[in-house]
Amino acid sequence: MRKTKLISRRQAIFAGITSAGALLLSGCLKKAPPTYGNILRMGDDLTYIAQRGLLSQRALAPEYQKNEITSFPVTDIGDPADPASKKTYNKVYQQLQSDGFKNYALTVEGSVARPGKYAMADLKKLAQRTQITRHTCEEGWSAIAEWTGVPLSAVLKDAGILQTARFVSFYGFDGYAESIDMLDAFHPQTILAHTMNGEGLPARNGAPLRLRVETQIGYKNVKFIQRIVVSDKFVDAADDIKGGWSWYTGI
């Protein structure tokens, strides 16, 4: 009745803005990780930009009471100490574990003034933080546990992180890896945990050292950490993106 045109200009503009906006926004900003020309990854980038732009970057994830701690499933890709686990078996790790990890040392390298190794005793001498937080798995489940460890920021500062640094990658003995940006790396709740619920990390929960990033989904939390690499450029440490997974998982 009111209209004479088949598709109105307004309709076209609405359709255009909503679809093109989502795609262009991510492509225009230099700070976003690469999109690999994949439409799904562009959506992930838009989420990354929006969450970095609209949310408080220092806000702490909710912390819980001791009586709210729940059971905690282990759903990773396998046990690095088990020779039967073809994907994840690591002979060095098996040796370390059989010695009770007393020879373990974390390697820190890349864009730092003092690359080197940190024995567990060295790490425990740096600042310590204990937090009861919720682990949120991409599968849909969640679990609450108490973690104690050294803030990643303390390790990075101790190693003399360079001004050019933009990403931190974590490599586990099990072949798994992840990277995070500096905002998450220096978030006060981002810690390298060595203690879970008051005792040394149980074997399958990432002994002797695992990452806790409380503002992202569970799969960022690399277990059995062997080395940390600080880089100036974006690194898709374990080919998350190639494997079809979102690199940023704040949602």
Place this chain on the structure above:
Amino acid sequence: MIVSQNPNAEAVSHRGWVKGSHFIITISFLVLTVSGYVILMSHPRLYWGKAGNDLTPALFELPISRNYHHNGWDKSISFKHLNGGQVTAARTYDIFNQNGWGRSTHFLAAWFLVITGIVYLLAGFITGHFRFNLSPRRGELRLKLLWRDFISHFRMQPHTPGKYGLLQRVTYISVIFFLFPVVILTGFTMSPAITASCPFLLKIFFGHQSARTIHFFAAILLLLFLVVHLVMIARSGFKKNIWKITFGR
């Protein structure tokens, strides 16, 4: 008079922006439904409260993938310093999990839904679409009137042609101002980054797993709405109505 179809009744005409946003939201909703189902398949258990997983009791479990009731768990290990019986155990079962594309598709479609939804809400208020076409008139919100309208739907008595009926308006208002906001906000509540900045979301939806369960039921209600919506369209002249909401004038 009882009529089985009313081909002569005039269908409601829609403005361009209503048609455009309706189109984008419909497509996004369908994509969200499919991807949401795929995501649910990798963990078809729902809980109430702050956290929940395979080692804690569920509200219910849906038989929608091979993950349903799987028992592939290594022996449980308890924690010395905890006295609530909490354990940890490793999974030995290869689960169904297509969340790589499932999650990214879900969030991409959610972006289209949220941005279009905001444009739709603004336009709806500015143009008076909500006030004139969707809100019930004064004194109309009475159970008796709603019931009469409900019954007349079964008797196939058409209401004033070219306008929305009372029940129709109440339903549309509930979907736009209640169901969609609930499904979007519970979606936000599952995000660790968003809840770090907006912890009140976890309060109003009773925790992470409660939000997930509410998200599920709100999506079910939206799907139910879609089915009834389509049935009503079919019964009042499918072709004519579909033409009117898409390309017709």
